[in-house]
Amino acid sequence: GAVVSQHPSWVICKSGTSVKIECRSLDFQATTMFWYRQFPKQSLMLMATSNEGSKATYEQGVEKDKFLINHASLTLSTLTVTSAHPEDSSFYICSASSSRGAGELFFGEGSRLTVL
């Protein structure tokens, strides 16, 4: 299957700082990438849809000024958590759509953010 890479896989930061998470599609071009957040023992909740070259579309209740998403190329999308607070601690997962596989979405390995 296609490969989606996330970096870093885990990060610890101080409250008030900003953290950037990268999501790359390694062997295919992804015009659309999605960002999810997953709290412990819960399901994945879609945060935003990222389209290459245009502004991200955020789901209801997600602060677009806090979670900055940039999709500068067909293989890279970034999520920046600005002025992070402990309640932002979560597992952030990206996925990318490929035209192969009749609509399959491929997920990254996730990035664990801990805000102290």
Add this chain to the structure above:
Amino acid sequence: QQQVKQSPQSLIVQKGGIPIINCAYENTAFDYFPWYQQFPGKGPALLIAIRPDVSEKKEGRFTISFNKSAKQFSLHIMDSQPGDSATYFCAASRPDYKLSFGAGTTVTVRA
């Protein structure tokens, strides 16, 4: 609001047993129904998927049954092994690839 309802929350089976996970949806715009397997600390991995024009699909030990009229679908894991112990998520996708996930089922296979 959960667009895809998944049950049970957890289940335990003996090795060789057949865990069955059920999901239901309401939105008829969904046209793609994948199942994901997730191990602790890892991202979800696509296991098997089905489209509404098919009633059953098998891949290895995993089988999806799909009932379009009832808007229900289920995952069966045949001859389950301890290595199958994980959290399983059903999902439903619209044509724009937006996925709605079920709440997840933690499956434990005892040796």
